[in-house]
Structure formats: structure tokens, C-alpha cells
Amino acid sequence: MEYGRRPLLRVRGRSVAWLLPLLLLAGVVVADFATGERLRMISWIVLVPGISSAICGTWTTAGYGLLAVATYVLVDSAWPEQYQAGLGDFILVAVGGALATLAAAVRVRRERQVVHIRDIADTTRRTVLRPLPPDWAGLEQAGVYLAADVEARVGGDFYDIQPSPHGTRVLVGDVQGKGLGAVEAAAALLGTFREAGYHEKDLATVAERLEIRMLRHRSHTVALGGADGDRFATAVLIAFPGDAPQTLEMVNFGHEPPLAVGPRGVRELPSGEGLPLGCADLAGGLLPPVRRVPLATDETLLLVTDGVTEARDGPGEFYDLTREVARAVRADPRRAAPHRLVRRVRDGVLRHSGGRLADDTTVFAVRRLPGGGGPPGDLEQGCLRY
Structure with missing residues (x-):
């Protein structure tokens, strides 16, 4: 051929x-x-x-x-x-x-x-959304990204897991707008997350570094003649502390509230009142607070972008994520496993919208591995010692 x-x-x-x-x-x-x-x-x-x-x-x-x-x-x-x-x-x-x-x-x-x-x-997508092992840093994870423009194959949604000596950190977000500008902003935020998420002990400091990076990226783009002066990003920053197996820390930058999915049902975690990344000046420079939230070891944390919650069917009805996930878990509690949960949500969104996605869509799910999988920072610290 x-x-x-x-x-x-x-x-x-x-x-x-x-x-x-x-x-x-x-x-x-x-x-x-x-x-x-x-x-x-x-x-x-x-x-x-x-x-x-x-x-x-x-x-x-x-x-x-x-x-x-x-x-x-x-x-x-x-x-x-x-x-x-x-x-x-x-x-x-x-x-x-x-x-x-x-x-x-x-x-x-x-x-x-x-x-x-x-x-x-595809290379750009793998650079921005790097492949993640299914079991890594004490977490079992699964994720799927669907671009609204199937030819483009890449957009402004992003997610990542960063092991660190201070626990495992997770970031899921959505850059406002489309095109290469959104991809560049997502890459800038992920680069900062991978560094700050590893080195910084305090999650609030990681959040501050992300806000500063968004402002710097925006300023640089405008200086080059771009039209990104008002670009922002919604995001959820999560930390799984190694010394608190039943809790997590969370900073919500105006993003969709995560869902905790387990054999006892589905519950929505606090959405927070935080503004998106790049908008802290509208709140006098104040960043969203770090919240400590209980999360049982058998619960899966489900995070999505607005491509899921804003998916519409023919008559214009939105996809009800909480209802559909709760129904699936009631029918079979094993569907709370990350890979099954992600597949269920992906198929549900595509079925509900008839395959016509109005926005980039990301579904990401994580839960702690039994026993915690060991301290998440050991491997990287071991490499540094050599």
C-alpha cells in the first residue's frame, strides 16, 4: 500500500x-x-x-x-x-x-x-498529557481525553499525577478557549505542576506557583502579540498525604466539583468558591483555600471537565453525571473501579450527545491502592541519591 x-x-x-x-x-x-x-x-x-x-x-x-x-x-x-x-x-x-x-x-x-x-x-498530546502507569505512586488511575475537534486530537484539557516526598499530587483542569493557545497554556501549567508538585511541601504553595505561572504565561503571550490577555484555566489540585490514608487535600480553582464514588454511593465533594487560575487579582490576590476532605480507601475520586457536564442530547438536556454514575454503581459496585468508571462515563457522554461533543472532554479517576503502594517519593529520591 x-x-x-x-x-x-x-x-x-x-x-x-x-x-x-x-x-x-x-x-x-x-x-x-x-x-x-x-x-x-x-x-x-x-x-x-x-x-x-x-x-x-x-x-x-x-x-x-x-x-x-x-x-x-x-x-x-x-x-x-x-x-x-x-x-x-x-x-x-x-x-x-x-x-x-x-x-x-x-x-x-x-x-x-x-x-x-x-x-x-499525537506527539503534542503525549507531551502535554504524558502516559501514566495504571498503578503509580500509590494510586490506581484511569483517564480518557476526547477532543471536540476529532481532527485536531488535542485541546486545552489536562491532567497529571506527580509523586513527591510529601505525598502524591493530582491536577485536572481545563484552559479557557481552544486552539494552540490553549494547548500552550496547558503545557505551561503542567510543567509548573510537575516541578512544584514534587518540591513544595505545602499544597498552598503549589497552588500559588500555578497562579503565578498562568499570569507569566499570559503576559509573555501578550508581549509576543497574542490575544491571550484574558485567558484563564479552571483546575482542581489534589494531594494524597502519605500520613493520612483517609483524607485528601484539595484546592478548587472554579472547576467542576469532584465526585467520590464507592460501594456506599456517590457524593459530591465541596466545589469551593475559588476563582480560576489567572483571576486571583479579581479577589484581591487571594487564592482558594486548601480543604481537607475525607475519602475512604474504597472510594474512587472522579474528576471531569465541563465537556461531560455540558454534554446535551437532541432535546437539549444536559448529561446528569451524578445520577448516571450512582445508577451504575448501584447496579454493580465493581464499576467504582477507575478503569470501569472512566469507561462508563465516556460511553454515557457519547451516547447522550450522539457522539457530537461541543467541548473537549476529559474523564479522570483515581483511588488509593490497597496498602498505599509505598511512599510515593522513594523511587525518585533513590535516583537522586545516585
């Missing part, structure tokens, strides 16, 4: 796109002899390379162009001279084959560009 060609008409993993033009060629030949001398159909063979240019590669299309010309000559020569289509139709078939080959070359080149752009988007 030529590079860049779409995998159309595949059977058992192998492309059979070449078969359709061949069948068309055979059909034109049969039709030409079947209709007789009063209606010559052989000039229709120009459609063969035309069809090939839409579904086959450049060289395959060129081959069909030559085959169409050769077939035209052989079939037309088989008729008596007075019934032959002649030079005019021969030129039509030859020029049609050449134009079809050119069209195939342009299409394949465009598809190569699209593949290259998708590779760049």
Missing part, C-alpha cells in the same frame, strides 16, 4: 480498493459489446482511472490509465471501421487517464500532509 493512501475497502486487513476500477473496466467492455454498434459504450472507460484516482494510489491510477487506453484500442479495433469510436474518444480516454493520475498524486500528497499533521498532534 502506498504511503498516505487511505485504507479503503479492506478485507481481512488487506486493501482491495484496486478491485473496483477493474470491475468497472470489465463492465464497460461487456456493455460495449452488448449494446451493439448503435450505442458504443467504450468511451466510458475513461471513468476507470477517474474512480482509481479517488481510492487508489498514484502508480495504481497511472496503471489503470494505461490499461484503459490499451483496452480502448483493442476493443475499438475489434469493430468494423464504420462503427469504431475513433480518434476523438481515444484522446478523451488518454487525457482522462493523465488527469486522473495527476489528481491521485495531489490527493496522496495531501493525505501525507494530513498524516504528518496528525503525527505532530
Whole structure:
């Protein structure tokens, strides 16, 4: 298969796109002899390379162009001279084959560009949303990101887990707006989280570093002539203290309130009154407080972006996350496991919205591993000692 060609008409993993033009060629030949001398159909063979240019590669299309010309000559020569289509139709078939080959070359080149752009988007996504082990830093986790623009494959939603000597930290957020500007802001916040989340003991200091980073990023973008002067990000910053297995610390920057999901049901954690990252000046520079919230060891923490809660069905009804999760867990308590919970919410949102996402959608779930999995900072400190 030529590079860049779409995998159309595949059977058992192998492309059979070449078969359709061949069948068309055979059909034109049969039709030409079947209709007789009063209606010559052989000039229709120009459609063969035309069809090939839409579904086959450049060289395959060129081959069909030559085959169409050769077939035209052989079939037309088989008729008596007075019934032959002649030079005019021969030129039509030859020029049609050449134009079809050119069209195939342009299409394949465009598809190569699209593949290259998708590779760049996938690399960007892996950089911003780095792959996370399913069991890491004392947590079991699962996450899914769905871009509203399926071609873009990347947007402003972000999440990450950062082990540290002071406990495991989690960040989930959503940058306002779309496009590369939102991606750049998300990458800036994640970079700061990965450093401050590891080094800073106090979660309030991590929150302050995130606020400062958002302001610095915004200022830098504006200085470059960008229009990001009012960009902000909602986020939830979570800490799982190593010395308090039944509690967590949380700072909510105007984000959707997390849900605690367990065998006893679903409960909504405090949403907080905090403003989004980049908006502290509207509150006199005050940041949201750090709240200590109880979380049982058998409960899963579910965090989503507004692509979930603002998903609408045909009549315009919003997706009721709490109700749907509670119903699923009542039917089967095992669905509170992170990977099952994430899959349930993802499928529910897509089903509710008919697959038409109005905004980027992130579903992220974490819960403590039995026994805690060991101190989360041991591995990284061990590497530093060497």
C-alpha cells in the first residue's frame, strides 16, 4: 500500500480498493459489446482511472490509465471501421487517464500532509498529557481525553499525577478557549505542576506557583502579540498525604466539583468558591483555600471537565453525571473501579450527545491502592541519591 493512501475497502486487513476500477473496466467492455454498434459504450472507460484516482494510489491510477487506453484500442479495433469510436474518444480516454493520475498524486500528497499533521498532534498530546502507569505512586488511575475537534486530537484539557516526598499530587483542569493557545497554556501549567508538585511541601504553595505561572504565561503571550490577555484555566489540585490514608487535600480553582464514588454511593465533594487560575487579582490576590476532605480507601475520586457536564442530547438536556454514575454503581459496585468508571462515563457522554461533543472532554479517576503502594517519593529520591 502506498504511503498516505487511505485504507479503503479492506478485507481481512488487506486493501482491495484496486478491485473496483477493474470491475468497472470489465463492465464497460461487456456493455460495449452488448449494446451493439448503435450505442458504443467504450468511451466510458475513461471513468476507470477517474474512480482509481479517488481510492487508489498514484502508480495504481497511472496503471489503470494505461490499461484503459490499451483496452480502448483493442476493443475499438475489434469493430468494423464504420462503427469504431475513433480518434476523438481515444484522446478523451488518454487525457482522462493523465488527469486522473495527476489528481491521485495531489490527493496522496495531501493525505501525507494530513498524516504528518496528525503525527505532530499525537506527539503534542503525549507531551502535554504524558502516559501514566495504571498503578503509580500509590494510586490506581484511569483517564480518557476526547477532543471536540476529532481532527485536531488535542485541546486545552489536562491532567497529571506527580509523586513527591510529601505525598502524591493530582491536577485536572481545563484552559479557557481552544486552539494552540490553549494547548500552550496547558503545557505551561503542567510543567509548573510537575516541578512544584514534587518540591513544595505545602499544597498552598503549589497552588500559588500555578497562579503565578498562568499570569507569566499570559503576559509573555501578550508581549509576543497574542490575544491571550484574558485567558484563564479552571483546575482542581489534589494531594494524597502519605500520613493520612483517609483524607485528601484539595484546592478548587472554579472547576467542576469532584465526585467520590464507592460501594456506599456517590457524593459530591465541596466545589469551593475559588476563582480560576489567572483571576486571583479579581479577589484581591487571594487564592482558594486548601480543604481537607475525607475519602475512604474504597472510594474512587472522579474528576471531569465541563465537556461531560455540558454534554446535551437532541432535546437539549444536559448529561446528569451524578445520577448516571450512582445508577451504575448501584447496579454493580465493581464499576467504582477507575478503569470501569472512566469507561462508563465516556460511553454515557457519547451516547447522550450522539457522539457530537461541543467541548473537549476529559474523564479522570483515581483511588488509593490497597496498602498505599509505598511512599510515593522513594523511587525518585533513590535516583537522586545516585
